[in-house]
Amino acid sequence: MKNPKQEIIIAAYQQFKQLGFKGVTMDDIARATGVSKKTLYSLFADKDELVLESVKYMLNENQCMTDEAFKTSKNAVEEIIKILIIMEQMVRGMNLVCYQDLQRYYPDAYKFLSHHKETYLFDCISKNLKAGIEQGLYREDIDVDIISRFRMESALIVFQNNLFPQEKYSMVKVNTQIFSHYMYGIATLKGHKLIQAHLNKINKI
Numbered sequence: 001m002k003n004p005k006q007e008i009i010i011a012a013y014q015q016f017k018q019l020g021f022k023g024v025t026m027d028d029i030a031r032a033t034g035v036s037k038k039t040l041y042s043l044f045a046d047k048d049e050l051v052l053e054s055v056k057y058m059l060n061e062n063q064c065m066t067d068e069a070f071k072t073s074k075n076a077v078e079e080i081i082k083i084l085i086i087m088e089q090m091v092r093g094m095n096l097v098c099y100q101d102l103q104r105y106y107p108d109a110y111k112f113l114s115h116h117k118e119t120y121l122f123d124c125i126s127k128n129l130k131a132g133i134e135q136g137l138y139r140e141d142i143d144v145d146i147i148s149r150f151r152m153e154s155a156l157i158v159f160q161n162n163l164f165p166q167e168k169y170s171m172v173k174v175n176t177q178i179f180s181h182y183m184y185g186i187a188t189l190k191g192h193k194l195i196q197a198h199l200n201k202i203n204k205i
Contacts, residue, residue: 005043006057008033013054020097021051022105052109055102059116062090066124076132077183077191081198083124084179091158091171099159117152125151129186137191151182 011033015024026047030037044050069082102110125148132138157163158175183195 004035008035008040008043009050009053009057012050013057016051016054017058017094017098020095021101021109022097023095023101026050048106048108051102051106052112055109055113058090059113062086063120070124070127075135075137075194076128077137077187077194077198079128079131080183081195081202083128084176084183085202087155087175087179088172091175094171096159096161096164096166096171099156100161121155122148122152132186132191137188137194138186139188142186147186154178154182 008029012024012029015028015032026037026040029050030040033040040050044053065086066083069086070079073079073082102113126144129138129142129144129147133140133142133144155178157178158171164171164174180199184192187195
């Protein structure tokens with residue numbers, strides 16, 4: 001059972017995801033959660049703390065799903081396909097300004113996100129690449145460090161509104177196209193066939 005503080009964090013995250021971190025006020029959150037501002041401020045020192053907690057919640061949820069994907073996958077390609085699905089779920093309905101808001105207005109939350117990216121995310125990508133190479137599914141000439149960093153940064157391109165304005169492009173489609181380009185770029189012929197087989201299954205659902 002979730003405690004009241006956790007319920008507020010989840011509700012706030014849903015609002016932030018739709019409207020951006022800057023675009024949602026503590027008044028908005030109080031109304032959405034049915035609590036008074038006094039109660040809100042007794043649980044969170046300020047909006048900065050609530051933004052930080054919502055980012056921690058988002059990353060924790062994503063990490064739990066990612067860990068499960070690695071645990072239950074038979075090979076590196078299955079892992080990466082499951083990660084694609086997780087990423088699609090995360091960006092679906094997300095406002096592009098979210099990432100920009102963190103960079104501009106919420107340094108603590110952005111610092112936490114950056115640390116998560118440089119540690120956990122980088123480690124996941126590296127492990128997947130190493131496993132794929134060992135399994136003959138990814139190319140042997142891949143420099144794991146370079147390609148891990150490339151993938152880590154390319155995952156954020158979807159949030160660049162100057163490249164993919166939200167009124168013109170679907171974030172899910174942009175993410176899928178970028179991810180597919182990465183997958184096919186690292187894979188051997190054997191890996192290509194396995195990727196296509198997994199994608200065909202997804203498209204039939």
